[in-house]
Amino acid sequence: MTSINFKLRNGELRKINAEDGLTLMEVARDNDLGIEGTCGGSISCCTCHVVIEKDWFSKVGPANPDEEDMLDLAVDLQSTSRLGCQIEVTPELDGLIVNIPNE
Numbered sequence: 001m002t003s004i005n006f007k008l009r010n011g012e013l014r015k016i017n018a019e020d021g022l023t024l025m026e027v028a029r030d031n032d033l034g035i036e037g038t039c040g041g042s043i044s045c046c047t048c049h050v051v052i053e054k055d056w057f058s059k060v061g062p063a064n065p066d067e068e069d070m071l072d073l074a075v076d077l078q079s080t081s082r083l084g085c086q087i088e089v090t091p092e093l094d095g096l097i098v099n100i101p102n103e
């Protein structure tokens with residue numbers, strides 16, 4: 001299990017013990033944190049848009065080209081935006097801080 005901190009739209013901070021191998025989209029969706037993941041992770045929606053806390057972005061890494069194309073359509077796009085379905089939970093991400101952006 002890896003501890004992931006989600007900052008919700010209402011400012012609340014939720015710490016979730018996430019199963020390794022799941023994606024951030026799956027973790028946020030399954031815990032009702034305001035992420036839908038409509039396409040199920042096939043990079044054809046923006047409903048899993050998350051914003052990685054700046055200090056963590058180098059560890060998480062940048063979006064892949066397909067993901068970047070889809071992120072161009074996201075509301076509230078930021079320099080550390082990613083699609084949550086493209087980030088796998090691993091022990092290296094223990095303590096990660098993820099912001100849920102505005103819809």
Ligand code: FES
Nearest residue numbers: 039041043048085
């Ligand atoms: S769930 Fe649709 S792109 Fe991530």
